[in-house]
Amino acid sequence: MKDLFNKTIFKQTFKSNWKLWMIFTAILCLFISISIAVFDPIAMSRLRDMFAGLMGDEAGETIGAINFTLTGSLAMMFFGMMAVVLPMIYILITANSLIASKVDRGSMAYTLSTPIKRKTVAFTQAAYLVSMIVSMFTIIAVVGLVTVQISHGSVFGTAPTADARAIARHLNVSASTVTNNLREKTLDNPDPEARERILEIGAEARMIDVEIYIAYLELKAPTDSDTNVPTLSDFEEMGVDVDWLASKMMVSMIEARQINTDMAQVIRPINSANLRETSDRANFAEAFPTNVLNTILFGMAAQYLELDPMVFGNILAIQTHLNNNRDYFVSDFNYELLRGAMLLQLATSQYNIDAGYEFDVGEFMLLMLGALLFALATAGISFFFSCFFNLSKHSIALGTGIPVGFYLLETISSLDNSLNWLRYVSMNTLFSPSTITSGGVFWWQFLVLGSIAVVLFTAAIIKFKKKDLPL
């Protein structure tokens, strides 16, 4: 190591290059802070509802692929563009200046007329580039996390929502107590009067109807599924015609989204409170026209929330399906069902707003790591050509041309499906922020990016050691 790394060279390089690094790091910090600070979950939720309305049946898939949380929004806005392009520009300028430009101008002669090995020079310059990139991303990550904490307070768990804070003030307890025991403090409050007041306060804080707020709470804090969950036989005991239920309601949904799941699983988490209220009634179908649909959908949402992030896409698709098949539902049920569907939509929207505030630190760090590895691979390419060529113009032509070409290829490939194959030519495909936020596979891509960096940096140092220098 002592043989490879020279502190003096590192210091001197730092002295002459830190300004450029500062500028790029500052710009990136500014961008990430703004991207986080301006993130508005309410606007995001509306955007999602709009998509769902516009796209109809196809919305499920498309919306499922988009992550509407803060992390998802960052993945699109910051990691999809800024975190790739800006470090790339810094790298392209710096890599050339570290070796090729010094050889081309001739100032490398002074460094090499001292008893320092060539491979030490190349390794130290490579180490400089790598450590500058790493510290750039470390600083951006820290600034990002601090901004998230300051503007949304959601680095360490989810921040209390407006209604939770309002209710906490009313009950004179801490907001986190309310958040953590939401159902207990609201829907399950034994005193009906107090419960009504609390629900009013909560609804007011969220600026929605009490009815929608209740629906929202059902989504947000479903009952503990294991204790009070009715099974199919419970329904039968209550006199519900289960086949009817299935055929009239679920099947249409199942057909719509091809959800492969059995009835029991879908019905399991149905709100038991509603069931208790109506258990004395003989005919389930008549007793439930108002709440059945949204209750079951809530149940599904609760069921799937923990299993699959796609669930909201699916639910939205179902809603759309309901909207599209209004006549069918109206004739088969009644307008109350539609009302239920509307309630669901509004409640889901509220739920999504909350979800939007959610910030997944692990995912954020993975996005950072991906962007860092991508930057290191780019640095590998540029540095290799900087060591390979004696003329700056050649080093710049390939060291800049190839990374920029990759970027353009990826951009072009997304314009039309027939150009999709171009993706496989571009290195940019290896860092896909949306794959990371939608739970796709990314580890092997990370590995490839890392390997590209290691191989190219090593090759660069060997090349610089062996080539003829015009000094």
Next chain:
Amino acid sequence: MSLVKIENLTKDYGNGRGIFDVNLEIQKGEAFGFVGTNGAGKTTLIRHLMGFIKPDSGTCQINELDCWGNSHEVKNFVSYVPGEIAFPDLGTGTAFFKAQADLLGLKDAEYAEYITKELQLDPTALLKRMSKGMKQKTAIVAALMPDRDILILDEPTTGLDPLMRVRFIDLINKEKKKGKTIFMSTHLFEEVEDLCDKVALIKDGKIIAVKSTKEIRHNENKQYKIEFLNKTDYKKFSALKLDFYEKREKQNQVVVNVCDKKINEFFGKLKKYKIKFITEIKYTLEKYFEEVMAK
């Protein structure tokens, strides 16, 4: 034994460019000049010595260390002034000297200060704003700073005015007196004549001749140019049995070779003629090499 040893060194860049089968030996304490036109291969040879390029064949050793394989160890003995002056982006000359001293691991800057004064250089000037001469001086200071045994200078006086050139030659002479070995390339014969003990002429990548400057300086065979006042004298004189190098009838001039031993006899003869002037034509390196190349 020789400090620098170049054996059968060949680097072929194609189209007749490069250096071919170069053999040279430089002794410790010797000042060696290397003369040739632009593109003759001077810089290529120096790059080999500095380990910047790898020979196609042959070897190049300094202090018995291979200049390519042990290039970094060789630098413990060698200082270098590059032919093309381009400094790192460091602002002022002082900053550059400081950086270079750090790279070299030098602790005190006393010697650098001494050379700076000697060359009348203001090191606080910005490197980018420096004139060509100032840059050259800066490069020379940077090279002399570590006080190495061998000085390799690639056309070190380009850009220096005649006055500065004299000062530079003085400085190099001082270094030489300290026992340093000097290897410099130039396209100016006068420079190496003043400074070097031995001079090699390179043309088209090949060493044409190596000559000791002492032999040139202490040459006993001198040449004189004489112009006579009238044609009669000219005719009579040119009929004498002398070693004439050239006769110019139109100008009544002769150029005659005279050995120092026969100088009195020669002037005895010359007394009888009316002459307009007589001058000695100095025997220079240039002349010597011209003769070699003409052969």
